[in-house]
Amino acid sequence: MHSAVEKAIQLILSADAELCDILSVTARMSLASSLIALLIGVPLGIWLGSCRFRGRGLLLVLNRTLMGLPPVVCGLLFYMLFSGVGPFRQYKLLFTVKIMVLAQVVLITPIVIGNMESYVSGLAPAVRETAKGLGLGHFRTLLLLTNECVYQIFSAYLLAFARSIAEVGAVSMVGGAIAWKTNVMTTAIMQYTNRGNFSLGIALGLILLAVSLLVNGVISLLQRRLSR
Amino acid sequence: MKIEAFTKTYGDRRVLDFPGMELERGKIYGIIGANGSGKSTFARVLAGVLPADRPGRKLEPGLTVGYMPQKNYAFRMRVRSNILLGGHDTARAEKLMETMQIAHLAGKRADRLSGGETARMALARLMMGRFDLVLLDEPTAAMDMETSALAEGLIMDYCRETGCALVLVTHSLQQARRVADEALFFHAGLLLEQGAKEKLLYVPERAETRRFLEFYT
Numbered sequence: 001m002h003s004a005v006e007k008a009i010q011l012i013l014s015a016d017a018e019l020c021d022i023l024s025v026t027a028r029m030s031l032a033s034s035l036i037a038l039l040i041g042v043p044l045g046i047w048l049g050s051c052r053f054r055g056r057g058l059l060l061v062l063n064r065t066l067m068g069l070p071p072v073v074c075g076l077l078f079y080m081l082f083s084g085v086g087p088f089r090q091y092k093l094l095f096t097v098k099i100m101v102l103a104q105v106v107l108i109t110p111i112v113i114g115n116m117e118s119y120v121s122g123l124a125p126a127v128r129e130t131a132k133g134l135g136l137g138h139f140r141t142l143l144l145l146t147n148e149c150v151y152q153i154f155s156a157y158l159l160a161f162a163r164s165i166a167e168v169g170a171v172s173m174v175g176g177a178i179a180w181k182t183n184v185m186t187t188a189i190m191q192y193t194n195r196g197n198f199s200l201g202i203a204l205g206l207i208l209l210a211v212s213l214l215v216n217g218v219i220s221l222l223q224r225r226l227s228r
Numbered sequence: 229m230k231i232e233a234f235t236k237t238y239g240d241r242r243v244l245d246f247p248g249m250e251l252e253r254g255k256i257y258g259i260i261g262a263n264g265s266g267k268s269t270f271a272r273v274l275a276g277v278l279p280a281d282r283p284g285r286k287l288e289p290g291l292t293v294g295y296m297p298q299k300n301y302a303f304r305m306r307v308r309s310n311i312l313l314g315g316h317d318t319a320r321a322e323k324l325m326e327t328m329q330i331a332h333l334a335g336k337r338a339d340r341l342s343g344g345e346t347a348r349m350a351l352a353r354l355m356m357g358r359f360d361l362v363l364l365d366e367p368t369a370a371m372d373m374e375t376s377a378l379a380e381g382l383i384m385d386y387c388r389e390t391g392c393a394l395v396l397v398t399h400s401l402q403q404a405r406r407v408a409d410e411a412l413f414f415h416a417g418l419l420l421e422q423g424a425k426e427k428l429l430y431v432p433e434r435a436e437t438r439r440f441l442e443f444y445t
Contacts, residue, residue, distance in 0.1 A: 126301040133295030
């Protein structure tokens with residue numbers, strides 16, 4: 001155990017090529033998926049949180065259900081859609097980083113939506129009432145509301161990124177954990193542990209923990225600022 | 229300007245049954261009444277932030293309405309930027325901040341102000357605009373006596389300068405006596421009595437109004 005940890009630290013310090021490739025694929029997938037989720041989730045979350053309309057309750061229930069979607073079910077769905085017998089087989093996306101990003105977007109967008117919706121629904125009545133009292137129009141009110149959510153948007157992004165980087169079920173199914181192509185930190189940890197190569201697994205685990213610590217540290221700082 | 233009759237019901241509880249009335253420009257209308265009498269509901273429906281039971285126009289078309297809610301919201305930006313949300317005249321913003329004694333807070337984050345400072349900022353912010361009808365829901369509730377007096381002066385000056393009709397919802401009988409031209413007494417969701425302040429706030433006709441005045445004097 002001790003020597004495995006020592007070797008893991010050596011791998012990190014020597015910038016091992018395979019380790020760097022895994023980190024690069026992980027970063028590309030996590031950054032892309034969390035950014036797309038943010039672009040879709042923030043407007044939808046603000047809309048659901050600030051507007052009252054028929055069917056809103058149903059959309060919220062649907063979103064909460066998707067927030068709990070098991071990653072392997074999501075992976076299975078994408079696998080069936082893009083495999084050789086699936087309706088989208090012509091796109092040839094299976095076992096690529098692109099489909100891993102798509103699967104992650106489906107998994108983390110509901111988290112961004114839910115996070116933004118719950119924050120905005122608490123804030124919107126006061127903002128709307130004040131803006132209306134000042135005679136401000138709908139667009140200006142929306143801009144003000146969005147401005148009030150800036151820290152929450154950062155917080156939602158970091159949550160999405162943390163979920164994306166730590167996910168294993170869906171990415172292993174649709175990405176296939178192919179070395180030098182679609183292997184990300186989580187899938188690589190599983191793979192190398194199964195092969196008995198603990199050093200690389202531990203090295204990746206340490207990095208994953210460090211990233212998680214950093215993200216959670218930033219989230220708590222933001223939450224402290226949000227609570228004024 | 230005419231306010232149409234309207235009602236407001238929550239579930240099966242009717243909280244306001246307003247018969248409609250005429251407002252005169254340049255006058256301040258003090259609304260008094262106990263908690264739950266329908267004062268704030270009246271202001272919120274007129275401001276358009278709360279729907280009445282029956283949708284439709286409560287005021288003449290084209291009238292502009294300014295409203296300061298009971299709970300003041302400070303946007304997460306500087307005090308000066310908050311005030312400039314009400315209008316673009318920077319000289320007026322500086323003057324209003326001086327009047328309300330918040331000029332020294334101009335560069336401070338508004339969401340970090342105290343309750344009283346926020347109320348002073350919110351009043352200055354609203355007074356940046358020009359409206360036909362202004363509704364103030366207990367604007368001085370969070371202020372101390374000194375700033376409350378400043379606010380009352382500002383409210384009266386604003387009404388005189390802009391020629392708006394101003395509705396002041398207040399818990400303070402003394403404030404209504406100092407500021408209002410006319411008074412309205414709400415009781416259990418009904419507009420029970422209205423008239424010149426000299427009459428309503430000193431020698432009212434209705435027994436309920438007399439009881440209210442006795443209790444608050």
